Amino acid sequence: MLAAPHQLAPTLSLEAPFAIALAQPSDRAGRFLSRNERAELGLVVNGPRRADWCAGRLAAKRSVAAVTGIGQLASIELRGRPGAAPTAISHDCTGMARALPLALSLTHCDGFGAAVASATFARVGIDLEREWTVAPSHTRYFLTDAERAVAAEIGPTAMWTLKEAAWKALGCGDDTFFTAIELCCTPGGQVRAVSVFGAEIAATSRLSMPWPGFVLAVVALTGDLQ
Secondary structure, three states, rough: OOOOOOOOOOOOOOOEEEEEEEEEEOHHHHOOOHHHHHHHHHHOOOOHHHHHHHHHHHHHHHHHHHHHHHHHHHHHHEEEOHHHHHHHEEEEEOOOOOEOOEEEEEEOOOOOEEEEEEOOOEEEEEEEEOOOOOOOHHHHHHOOHHHHHHHHHHHHHHHHHHHHHHHHHOOOOOOOOOHHHEEEEEOOOOEEEEEOOEEEEEEEEEOOOOOOOOOOOOEEEEEOOO
């Protein structure tokens, strides 16, 4: 079952050393952007996409701050990478920049954003979707028989978000189909391992509703290929 909606604190705990952070349309994300980030935002023309971009970046900065202890969000810069989550950079009082040694994943949907950062595990993924995004009849296209049994309990959109989060954690490209990945779950939807092309990796997960009508999933890979 999904966890109940949280009070909308900007940062939530998964379990140490993870931090999940949220952002919503009413947040003033633009005040925390660096000059480079403003230039990157300027390339995003579509209005709704700009709102999504800002929400994802603000959530990411909040998650990075929670993991690193950095007090000023404006001192954190996110540098975009094609096909991957941004690299987190910190700027000290002298203007010196350094890459932060952490794993980061972010997501956004309809102006809402979420992110997860980890200082220990190198592979994490997160996904946010509207609750009724995936119709039950569509699960045959991306779920295995075992996954469909879990989806019957937690819902098809929840299963989609878990699988999307695992896909991100694995660092898969567009050439990796969802059917190449299988989530090994408990009956309640807790991911204990992820199988990719038959090789299994130990994992942990969190599934929740951060806002009414939204489903949020986080998957962290905690082991090596078996």
